[in-house]
Amino acid sequence: MIAIIDFGAGNLRSIQRALEASGADVVITDDPEVVRRADRVVLPGDGNAKSAMAYLHERHLSDAALAVANEGKPFLGVCVGMQLLFGAQEEGPTQGLGLLEGKVRLLPQGVKVPQMGWNIVEFRPGTPLAHLGRSYFYFVHSYAPHVDDDREIVGETDYGVRFPSVVIRDNIWGTQFHPEKSGKDGLALLQSWLAWRP
Numbered sequence: 001m002i003a004i005i006d007f008g009a010g011n012l013r014s015i016q017r018a019l020e021a022s023g024a025d026v027v028i029t030d031d032p033e034v035v036r037r038a039d040r041v042v043l044p045g046d047g048n049a050k051s052a053m054a055y056l057h058e059r060h061l062s063d064a065a066l067a068v069a070n071e072g073k074p075f076l077g078v079c080v081g082m083q084l085l086f087g088a089q090e091e092g093p094t095q096g097l098g099l100l101e102g103k104v105r106l107l108p109q110g111v112k113v114p115q116m117g118w119n120i121v122e123f124r125p126g127t128p129l130a131h132l133g134r135s136y137f138y139f140v141h142s143y144a145p146h147v148d149d150d151r152e153i154v155g156e157t158d159y160g161v162r163f164p165s166v167v168i169r170d171n172i173w174g175t176q177f178h179p180e181k182s183g184k185d186g187l188a189l190l191q192s193w194l195a196w197r198p
Helices: 012-021 032-037 049-058 061-070 183-195
Strands: 002-005 026-029 040-043 075-078 102-106 115-123 134-141 143-147 153-158 162-169 172-175
Touching: 002 012, 002 032, 012 026, 012 183, 026 032, 032 061, 040 061, 049 061, 061 075, 115 162, 134 183, 143 162
Parallel strands: 002 026, 002 040, 040 075, 075 172
Antiparallel strands: 102 143, 115 134, 115 153, 153 162, 162 172
């Protein structure tokens, strides 16, 4: 069973439908015990980092998310959910879950913020998503992560600055874009995550 954590963000049904299209059993929940029992967990996109973390703490969902991630269960952060995998967040400012080392900062001056639309992700060879090569994905975001460990960067995107758009460390995966809104390549990425075993 896959638990999609509901922290009041939008777009939950889209990622539920995308995962179900790949044959997954999916539940949307804000119950920390359901999250703890799940085989896989998705922390979805859309929303504000500070308000998201406040809700996650209030509902004890942050503890549940940390527990399942630290147990080695597959954990996927999408958009804001990816940003919350890191610690310091300029948006708020606030502190994320701290599962990955790095900071989340506002996109650079001189570009339209938020980035909204299709952009290229270049996947690095020798990574679990190398087969996706150079593909287009759908982005909606104003902030992006700065990753301390370069080995965790699986895909990169250029938008005024080159930033990590996909990260993987062991069981923890993150995408800055929305795979559920990204057509066949987005579905292929989700299928790769579903097929991955710790």
